[in-house]
Amino acid sequence: MAMKIRTLRRHVNESFKSLGRNGWMTFASVSAVTVSLVLVGLFLMVMFNLNKIAGDIESDVEVRVYLDQSITQAQQDALEQDLKEVKNVQSVQFQSKKQGLNSLMKSLGNDKKSFADLQKENPLPNAFILKTKKPEQTIHVANQVRDLPNVTDVRYGKGTVEKLFHFIRIARNVGIVLIIGLLFTSVFLIANTIKLTIVARRREIEIMKLVGATNAFVRWPYFIEGLVMGILGSVIPVVLVMVVYRFAYYGLGGNLQQMFIRLIPYHTMTTNLSLLLVGIGAIIGVWGSMSSVRKFLKV
Amino acid sequence: MEDVILMQNVWKAYPNGVMALNGIDLSVKQGEFVYIVGPSGAGKSTFIKMIFRELKPTRGKIFINNKNIANLRERQVPYFRRKIGVVFQDFRLLPKLTVYENVAFALEVIEEHPRTIKKRVMEVLDLVGLKHKMRSFPDQLSGGEQQRVSIARSICNRPPVLIADEPTGNLDPETSWQIMDVFKRINEQGTTIVMATHNRDIVNKIRHRVIALEGGMIVRDQQEGDYGYED
Numbered sequence: 001m002a003m004k005i006r007t008l009r010r011h012v013n014e015s016f017k018s019l020g021r022n023g024w025m026t027f028a029s030v031s032a033v034t035v036s037l038v039l040v041g042l043f044l045m046v047m048f049n050l051n052k053i054a055g056d057i058e059s060d061v062e063v064r065v066y067l068d069q070s071i072t073q074a075q076q077d078a079l080e081q082d083l084k085e086v087k088n089v090q091s092v093q094f095q096s097k098k099q100g101l102n103s104l105m106k107s108l109g110n111d112k113k114s115f116a117d118l119q120k121e122n123p124l125p126n127a128f129i130l131k132t133k134k135p136e137q138t139i140h141v142a143n144q145v146r147d148l149p150n151v152t153d154v155r156y157g158k159g160t161v162e163k164l165f166h167f168i169r170i171a172r173n174v175g176i177v178l179i180i181g182l183l184f185t186s187v188f189l190i191a192n193t194i195k196l197t198i199v200a201r202r203r204e205i206e207i208m209k210l211v212g213a214t215n216a217f218v219r220w221p222y223f224i225e226g227l228v229m230g231i232l233g234s235v236i237p238v239v240l241v242m243v244v245y246r247f248a249y250y251g252l253g254g255n256l257q258q259m260f261i262r263l264i265p266y267h268t269m270t271t272n273l274s275l276l277l278v279g280i281g282a283i284i285g286v287w288g289s290m291s292s293v294r295k296f297l298k299v
Numbered sequence: 300m301e302d303v304i305l306m307q308n309v310w311k312a313y314p315n316g317v318m319a320l321n322g323i324d325l326s327v328k329q330g331e332f333v334y335i336v337g338p339s340g341a342g343k344s345t346f347i348k349m350i351f352r353e354l355k356p357t358r359g360k361i362f363i364n365n366k367n368i369a370n371l372r373e374r375q376v377p378y379f380r381r382k383i384g385v386v387f388q389d390f391r392l393l394p395k396l397t398v399y400e401n402v403a404f405a406l407e408v409i410e411e412h413p414r415t416i417k418k419r420v421m422e423v424l425d426l427v428g429l430k431h432k433m434r435s436f437p438d439q440l441s442g443g444e445q446q447r448v449s450i451a452r453s454i455c456n457r458p459p460v461l462i463a464d465e466p467t468g469n470l471d472p473e474t475s476w477q478i479m480d481v482f483k484r485i486n487e488q489g490t491t492i493v494m495a496t497h498n499r500d501i502v503n504k505i506r507h508r509v510i511a512l513e514g515g516m517i518v519r520d521q522q523e524g525d526y527g528y529e530d
Contacts, residue, residue, distance in 0.1 A: 007410055207391055210351075211456070212381035213408035215374070 014221035033233025036182035190288025230285020309359035319345035321515040337512035384453030388468035399433040423451040443474030
């Protein structure tokens, strides 16, 4: 059922009229949405990045088995065979000393000059890189391969991943509880604002229903009202997210990269997060208003 | 003549157990003018509310224009209401809208075309004799004038049936006659009118069919009847 433009214009007019009439309540509701979404925005900004970092590290969960420099090709092949037979090992990959240096340089960024010396005389040994089936198996696998012949050293993540995951889990749970509380408060405030509008127009609605206006027709202005409040409430959070992430990404990102940590790119982050915030705002608004209207429409 | 309203064995029990209507059988032809009379609590209001589907019968069938509205789906109710005009004792006008806007509102919310609205509003305001007051607000009008606005609103969609629940209940006798005059004109255009009333003078003077309710039953159904009982 397509709505006539004239009707849509009427609904939009009606909703802005009552948004204005209940100015203070509108302001309070929009502010509540704003506060909630600011927190949601900052929280998600951190969580998304922590998740990405954890993911990066996790896919990096590997055991590096460094080889004796004097190893023969036959010994090396035998070792590779042995490594493949260790329990819980998913893959075994050979990494020459040259490849090792390249991947180190890559992970440290573009600053190739400081590696110039290293390229002349590469101190890295040849290595096998083992991937385990699950991150938590690294320790066990590392201990098993340490005693194999021609192995000089074994390196692995040493629990950093576990610590990070543990932290993410706690942060997520605390954040989610807090945010859900705030979101419900916003929904409640919007529902209340809409309720005021509806009470002020009870007579109007009564007459509308009496002369045969459809429920949808009665509902539309309130739907728009809620939507507008929700979206207005997401404006400041979106701007804030853009500013804060610009600072975090361009200001802090460089330092973090020295520590092998890469943040989510600026545009990916701000685009997705902005859309998400506007979406959440819209849902809060519409949900609040529709929950009010439902009670009043039973005429 | 067609039955505009046909009730078959209609019962209504309220959730609190009160039986408001006890087996009503009734037929109203197109163009009739019917008074519904009876003491308070006789079921008049329930009867009226049944006709425009504010209430559903507990049992029985109610045909309006040959359509059984007892089993009408909720979403169809608005479209049904467009074929029934309703007038109340308390006018139910919107105080912030002018006379013109109050009538136009009823057509706007059913998404009539603006040109149709303008034309039709002027017609009905002319019919109730208030064209010259179209820019006034309800509180600038007398009770009788307000009721005429409400009547104009109820008929602007050309409903075949007009329901009036105590339309003169808040008005002085003289004004009441004016309202009856408006009803007469509307009735002469072919609209069926069902009017619940306590106004003995009107019923006795302007003779129409009288249906008397008592204890939720029809106790009298008389052409050219009189009010017939003491209040």
